[in-house]
Amino acid sequence: MSVVGQCLAAFIFGSIVGFLVQRSRFCNTAALRDAMLFKTYRNTKALLVTMMILTVGFTTFMTFGDGHPLQFDVGINQVIGLFLFGIGMVLAGACTVSTWVKAGEGNVGAIWALLFTFIGMFLFSLVWSYTYWPPASATMTGEPNLTGLQFGFANAATLQEKTGIPALFFGLVQTAVLYAIYQAILRKERRIAEQRAPASKSVLETHIVVESKS
Amino acid sequence: MEFFKKTFDPVISLAIISVLNIFLFLTVGAWTVGGGETMMTGLIAEFFLGDELARIPFWDLVFKPDAGYWKIYISLGMLFGALIGALLSKEFYWRVPKHLSEWVMITIGGLLMGVGIRLAFVCNVSTFFGLTPQMNLGGYLSMTGIIAGAWVGSIIYKKVLES
Numbered sequence: 403m404s405v406v407g408q409c410l411a412a413f414i415f416g417s418i419v420g421f422l423v424q425r426s427r428f429c430n431t432a433a434l435r436d437a438m439l440f441k442t443y444r445n446t447k448a449l450l451v452t453m454m455i456l457t458v459g460f461t462t463f464m465t466f467g468d469g470h471p472l473q474f475d476v477g478i479n480q481v482i483g484l485f486l487f488g489i490g491m492v493l494a495g496a497c498t499v500s501t502w503v504k505a506g507e508g509n510v511g512a513i514w515a516l517l518f519t520f521i522g523m524f525l526f527s528l529v530w531s532y533t534y535w536p537p538a539s540a541t542m543t544g545e546p547n548l549t550g551l552q553f554g555f556a557n558a559a560t561l562q563e564k565t566g567i568p569a570l571f572f573g574l575v576q577t578a579v580l581y582a583i584y585q586a587i588l589r590k591e592r593r594i595a596e597q598r599a600p601a602s603k604s605v606l607e608t609h610i611v612v613e614s615k616s
Numbered sequence: 617m618e619f620f621k622k623t624f625d626p627v628i629s630l631a632i633i634s635v636l637n638i639f640l641f642l643t644v645g646a647w648t649v650g651g652g653e654t655m656m657t658g659l660i661a662e663f664f665l666g667d668e669l670a671r672i673p674f675w676d677l678v679f680k681p682d683a684g685y686w687k688i689y690i691s692l693g694m695l696f697g698a699l700i701g702a703l704l705s706k707e708f709y710w711r712v713p714k715h716l717s718e719w720v721m722i723t724i725g726g727l728l729m730g731v732g733i734r735l736a737f738v739c740n741v742s743t744f745f746g747l748t749p750q751m752n753l754g755g756y757l758s759m760t761g762i763i764a765g766a767w768v769g770s771i772i773y774k775k776v777l778e779s
Contacts, residue, residue: 424698482736530678
């Protein structure tokens, strides 16, 4: 596909995503934060359903060698990086998606968060230019690299290559695990609802306020 | 226009996004945001620094500024789509954080997100909607990190809210 075609496909995809996320109030940050802080699971359930659909979809096509899976070596830097990101997204009250979506709604705080994400990236580029860690993609081999704290590259396609079992099989196992988590959340929600049922209406109202905050 | 006043169901909305994401995966690659933001950072830095940018090896070895990088347009699309959604539902208005504590938290949060994305090569979108559904080892490493981070972040957030 030509560069213009790629960019156009990306823009159309992004526009639909932005519209649907704005209208549905989905937020990845809230999916994790609300489950931990407020025991509400509206966004967590949507996140799990998405991951189930995508796991089946991606591994189906990967079984036949189609699609464009992400290709780079992974290592300790993913854990540290996303740990910092996780703290950051809760403090900023927005993740990478909701900063753009909230900026589109006129949220000045989200635009400020984006600005500082850019500044953070630029500061990191300065640090990287001294440490050269994590390794640049050009130097990645796909094999474990202990000095660089890298584990190499592995996904559903490499599993299929090594075991001879179709990638889709592993995908279905992962989907079953995600579904079990989804069911556990539904059970927990029912328990919470039972506990709250005899309580007064004011409790219900605070619950709604918490939900709309996300 | 009554249709646009109701909040959409998040599960249905995200299911539609998932199907579109599979199409995008087949044409260019799965939904991601961090890479596009990095490229924007590079382009902005190039605009201000010009040739001086060549003195920072990162922008030569890892991300060479390139306006034709498709991931940038996902972010711009999200901004555009959200603006349309907000205008149709009459939800667009300028919201400014009122308290100094909010500004401080957003500033620190933004910086941590930027550094975290570059350190990990992925953002939350690639973690949940790219790497993990592809069963990439990095997806599980990233999920461990982001859940631990969100937990620590929630504790800090709660402390700040209470004070």
